[in-house]
Amino acid sequence: MSLIAAELTVEGRLEEVTAAMQTGQVTAICGPNGAGKSTLLQCLAGLLPTEGGLVALDHRPLDQMRSCERAQTIGYLPQNGEIAWDLTVRNLVSLGRLPHRDRGEAEVAEALSALDLDPFAERPVSQLSGGERARALLARVLAGTPRWILADEPLAALDIAHQLALIGHFRRTARDGVGVVLVLHDLALAMNYADRVIVLDRGVKAADGDPQMALSEDVIARVWGVPARWLGEPGARALIPG
Numbered sequence: 362m363s364l365i366a367a368e369l370t371v372e373g374r375l376e377e378v379t380a381a382m383q384t385g386q387v388t389a390i391c392g393p394n395g396a397g398k399s400t401l402l403q404c405l406a407g408l409l410p411t412e413g414g415l416v417a418l419d420h421r422p423l424d425q426m427r428s429c430e431r432a433q434t435i436g437y438l439p440q441n442g443e444i445a446w447d448l449t450v451r452n453l454v455s456l457g458r459l460p461h462r463d464r465g466e467a468e469v470a471e472a473l474s475a476l477d478l479d480p481f482a483e484r485p486v487s488q489l490s491g492g493e494r495a496r497a498l499l500a501r502v503l504a505g506t507p508r509w510i511l512a513d514e515p516l517a518a519l520d521i522a523h524q525l526a527l528i529g530h531f532r533r534t535a536r537d538g539v540g541v542v543l544v545l546h547d548l549a550l551a552m553n554y555a556d557r558v559i560v561l562d563r564g565v566k567a568a569d570g571d572p573q574m575a576l577s578e579d580v581i582a583r584v585w586g587v588p589a590r591w592l593g594e595p596g597a598r599a600l601i602p603g
Contacts, residue, residue: 362419364509364540366405370413374400376564377414382557384508384540387531389555391545391576393585396561398544399440399513405542406437406511418509432460436507440514440544442498444486450497451482457504465504472503475530477523491518499527509540516543516550528554549600552576552591560584 362384368377375397382388382405390398403409404416407423416423423431436457444453454472458465473479476496486494495518502510510531516524528550535541535556545551551558551572558575560568562584568575573595581589581600591598 362508362540363417364405364542365417365420366401366414367417368414369401369404369411369416371397371400371404371409371411371564374564375404375411378561378564378566379414380559380566380569382540382542384538385535386556387535387541387543387554388557388559389543389545389551389572390559390561391548391551392561392567395563397564398561400564401559401561402437402511402513402542402544406435407431408437429460433505434507435509435511436502436505438499438502438510438512438515440517442495444494444498447485447487449483449485450478450489450500453486453497454478454500454504457501460505465506468506469504472500475503476500477526492520492523495519496523496527503534507539509542510534511542513544514546516545516547524550548576548581549598552598552600553596 363381365381367379369375370377378401390401392398404411407416455469473482476499478496478500481493486497489497499515516527519527531541532554555572558572560575560580567584568580578590588603589600590603591600593599
């Protein structure tokens with residue numbers, strides 16, 4: 362299953378961006394602040410209208426899909442998710458089953474376990490730390506068992522142990538045939554764990570390909586404006602200044 366963005370244009374934010382993503386892969390979207398990363402992710406989720414171009418799922422335009430069908434297929438996690446009611450964690454995660462119109466108890470239990478939330482399942486979300494809340498919001502997406510997971514900075518509020526656990530979960534989810542698209546600021550995580558990286562710079566696609574190519578030292582110097590070097594072996598590389 363493919364998710365295709367064709368010549369997407371959003372005034373002042375994206376300029377004719379084209380990319381084709383596949384299930385079974387982790388795709389990272391990287392770039393400096395204001396590069397258009399969140400805008401592209403919102404377009405891929407069908408949540409932001411464009412001035413030009415289209416987004417298609419298996420060559421079917423998203424705007425021609427019924428809203429419930431799209432919600433069953435694409436799970437979207439915004440950068441700063443809002444929680445309107447002080448639900449328990451279990452009930453919050455259960456909301457991910459709404460597009461399917463079932464309780465999905467097994468799926469909810471699996472999502473809680475995957476995000477290490479079993480000890481907090483009956484706790485009100487108001488009593489969670491920032492990292493625990495971020496994991497609960499992602500568990501809500503996972504409970505919907507979408508074919509595509511689009512997550513905007515899902516690792517930002519997490520400690521290093523939960524970052525590594527979660528990126529490992531994304532890798533396993535992709536191997537099970539799900540498409541995973543992540544906005545990431547941490548270039549080392551993108552280099553070591555993504556199958557593919559799309560680099561945006563001021564709304565334009567600056568690089569697209571395997572991490573070694575898309576996050577080369579030349580690309581980093583050109584897009585981020587800083588000299589940097591990669592050290593270490595593939596899968597365990599670190600980025601240092603200079």
